[in-house]
Amino acid sequence: MNTRRTLLLAVVAALAAAVNLNAHARDPKELVIGTSSGPYADQIKLGIKPILEKQGYKVKLVEFNDYIQPNFALAEGSLDANVFQHIVYLNKFAADHKLALSELIKIPTAPIAIYSQKHKTLNDVREGTTVALPNDPTNQARALVLLDQMGWIKLREKADPLKASERDIAVNMKKIKLLPLEAAQLPRSLQDADYAFVNGNYALASGLKLKDALITEKISPAYANLVAVRSADKDKQFAKDIAAAYRSREFLAVTNKYFADYAKTDYQLALEK
The missing domain is CATH 3.40.190.10 (Periplasmic binding protein-like II)
Structure with missing residues (x-):
């Protein structure tokens, strides 16, 4: 009896799956x-x-x-x-x-860029300046490469620009303090941090304008x-x-x-x- 019940349930499950597949196929x-x-x-x-x-x-x-x-x-x-x-x-x-x-x-x-609610220029950087940046590896690498290009940090000579992390910082010339955060939280971090890297989608969704960025990356493919x-x-x-x-x-x-x-x-x- 249990065997027959098991077989019946299996048939019902198979028919249900087939119905679902056919329903999807009917509306491609x-x-x-x-x-x-x-x-x-x-x-x-x-x-x-x-x-x-x-x-x-x-x-x-x-x-x-x-x-x-x-x-x-x-x-x-x-x-x-x-x-x-x-x-x-x-x-x-x-x-x-x-x-x-x-x-x-x-x-x-939309490019990743640096924004600030506390400073109108990047020239205000000094020892202890706080910089928020994405904590996911790939977007954090973008931010670190831009910081290197700005002259705020120096990455190791052999650092991979697509995989750079905080461990690849050879010299922190401006003695800035990095604050890794979830990308979606970066617009909010502008209330506390001196500067923040914000991904373009989250910047625009939060009301920031791309033209208001203090510096913007040149996007690579x-x-x-x-x-x-x-x-x-x-x-x-x-x-x-x-x-x-x-x-x-x-x-x-x-x-x-x-x-x-x-x-x-x-x-x-x-x-x-």
Whole structure:
């Protein structure tokens, strides 16, 4: 009797799974895209979603307030794509957690920059000046490289600019005090810290303006944000349509109108020539 009950339950479970799969297959044009709150969500709302909806897609946007959940949600299938990270972060996160995720296309990116509510210039730096910066390895490296370029610290000669950490600081010339924080907390840190490195998306989401930054990084391709998908989905039609939306002249017009201070992608620069 127990064997028959077990077999019956297994059949019911299999049928339920098949129903779920078939339901998903019946609506292949329903897309769920995850992103961080702020400008990258706005890029999708203003530019990408309207283009995809004209092609018959139903687009649902899910906004996250951290850099951890979006990749797990993508890997487990809750999302079809996510938009919040650069390739250095994606590769490290995917390797650390054994996730099969891939870059689909790079997107216009707001740079990381230094802001201050206490100082109007970088010349106010002195011994004990507090500088808040991201605590995640890849974005912290960006901040340290910029500090090195500014002459506030000196990194070890052989330090990898994509992986630099506080351990790579050879000399702290200005004797500044570094305050590593979660990226989402950096705008708030301006109330206490002298200066803070703030990722572009969190800066804009908090009301900061890119033009008000005291210094801005020149974004390298390694730090341009991107659309990520599951590796198995990279060649599927929905992925191709998302990429085409970002490459379109319509999205270039949206970028020029609403995201003029962002670092444009190579394909956008090519369209403008």
